[in-house]
Amino acid sequence: AVVSTQSTGECEKVKIKDSLKNEILKYLESKGVRATTIYPDLKGLKLENDRGPEAEYYLTSGNKLYESRDYEKAIEFYDKALEIKSDYFGAWNNKGLALNKTKRHEEAVECYEKAL
Numbered sequence: 001a002v003v004s005t006q007s008t009g010e011c012e013k014v015k016i017k018d019s020l021k022n023e024i025l026k027y028l029e030s031k032g033v034r035a036t037t038i039y040p041d042l043k044g045l046k047l048e049n050d051r052g053p054e055a056e057y058y059l060t061s062g063n064k065l066y067e068s069r070d071y072e073k074a075i076e077f078y079d080k081a082l083e084i085k086s087d088y089f090g091a092w093n094n095k096g097l098a099l100n101k102t103k104r105h106e107e108a109v110e111c112y113e114k115a116l
Contacts, residue, residue, distance in 0.1 A: 036107050056061040062098075071098040089115045 062077030078095035081088055096111030 055088055055091070056079040058084070059088070059094065062091070062094060066094065066098055066101075070102075071101045074098045075102075 057076045058081035062074045062081065065071075065074035065077060075095055075098045078091045078098065081091040082095070085091070092111045092115035096108040096115065099105075099108035099111060
């Protein structure tokens with residue numbers, strides 16, 4: 001994966017655990033998502049250096065699931081990102097969006113508040 005640091009803008013390579021990569025790719029492919037198109041060896045995936053590559057990977061995967069309207073599974077992936085980085089505003093916000101789509105509005109509001 002490619003990581004761009006916020007302070008210098010320089011890029012460096014980061015190794016994502018193969019087991020994590022394989023778990024996510026296998027699930028996406030089972031849903032008919034061409035995972036090799038989305039994650040061709042993780043090239044071009046932008047990661048924010050203070051959140052860890054695994055949290056960002058779960059967030060990105062959750063976003064793909066959200067786009068494919070698999071909101072419940074997207075919520076699971078956002079939760080995995082939050083287990084790694086509990087103050088990850090992007091994961092809280094996107095989990096709120098997915099919860100809203102499943103008509104769980106009160107839970108969504110709680111997520112939005114945590115995103116702030």
